[in-house]
Amino acid sequence: MTDTGRLTVIAGPMFSGKSEELMRRVRRATIAEIDVLVVSHSLDTRSDISTITSHTGVNIPAVPLGDVSSIAEAARQKDYDLIAIDEAQFFGPELIPTVDEFLHQGIGVIVEGLCVTFDGQPFEPLPSFMAVAEEVLRLTAVCTVCGKDAVFHQRLEQTESQIDSNSATSAQAPASTLAATAIDASHIGGLDTYVARCRQHFTGGSQEA
Numbered sequence: 001m002t003d004t005g006r007l008t009v010i011a012g013p014m015f016s017g018k019s020e021e022l023m024r025r026v027r028r029a030t031i032a033e034i035d036v037l038v039v040s041h042s043l044d045t046r047s048d049i050s051t052i053t054s055h056t057g058v059n060i061p062a063v064p065l066g067d068v069s070s071i072a073e074a075a076r077q078k079d080y081d082l083i084a085i086d087e088a089q090f091f092g093p094e095l096i097p098t099v100d101e102f103l104h105q106g107i108g109v110i111v112e113g114l115c116v117t118f119d120g121q122p123f124e125p126l127p128s129f130m131a132v133a134e135e136v137l138r139l140t141a142v143c144t145v146c147g148k149d150a151v152f153h154q155r156l157e158q159t160e161s162q163i164d165s166n167s168a169t170s171a172q173a174p175a176s177t178l179a180a181t182a183i184d185a186s187h188i189g190g191l192d193t194y195v196a197r198c199r200q201h202f203t204g205g206s207q208e209a
């Protein structure tokens, strides 16, 4: 009977260093001559489509794929030891059974992605993966207001309207026209679109705290 693979989850808000950590682990695996399939989501067009890129601009080669069945197909092409998936939230909950199959085939899996939406809600499938992983690395970013640990990120236009009203901790966020879990390119951005926030300074919630 084949040994099952090990599931590692790297989760956090934007800017928390998830992609940097994934790249570090992939580099180590490559040095150890482990066959790794590195998957990015084809929606992520921040840079060259065939890379995973961090907010610092560092990148590694990756196979850009648009859905879960394409990951399964790519995994069949070679006898991979490890499958590393960037921006896993964009593949949706359908990723869960496919990752489970990989694990039962003895393939290790690193699932990396946002565990929280820009309006402060759990972002599946990351929370479900966190529940059953052998290892969970839960990262935080740096709050752009106070420098404390940021467990949230929020869209910049929400931030500006809240800061303008000078009531950053209590005001109701404006209604977003974009569902926080939508698979949409506008969910992919950098410092011009999103900011990291601690619990105190997060104003992007759909409900008033």
Ligand code: ADP
Pocket (backbone or CB within 6 Å): 012, 013, 014, 015, 016, 017, 018, 019, 020, 021, 053, 054, 055, 056, 140, 141, 142, 143, 144, 196
């Ligand atoms: P993620 O994949 O989690 O969005 P990345 O690995 O792409 O994050 O980028 C992390 C890098 O982003 C940090 O090492 C740092 O240089 C940069 N950065 C920019 N803004 C912030 C912030 N508010 N908090 C932490 N890191 C930030």
Ligand code: MG
Pocket (backbone or CB within 6 Å): 018, 019, 020, 053, 054, 087
């Ligand atoms: Mg990233």
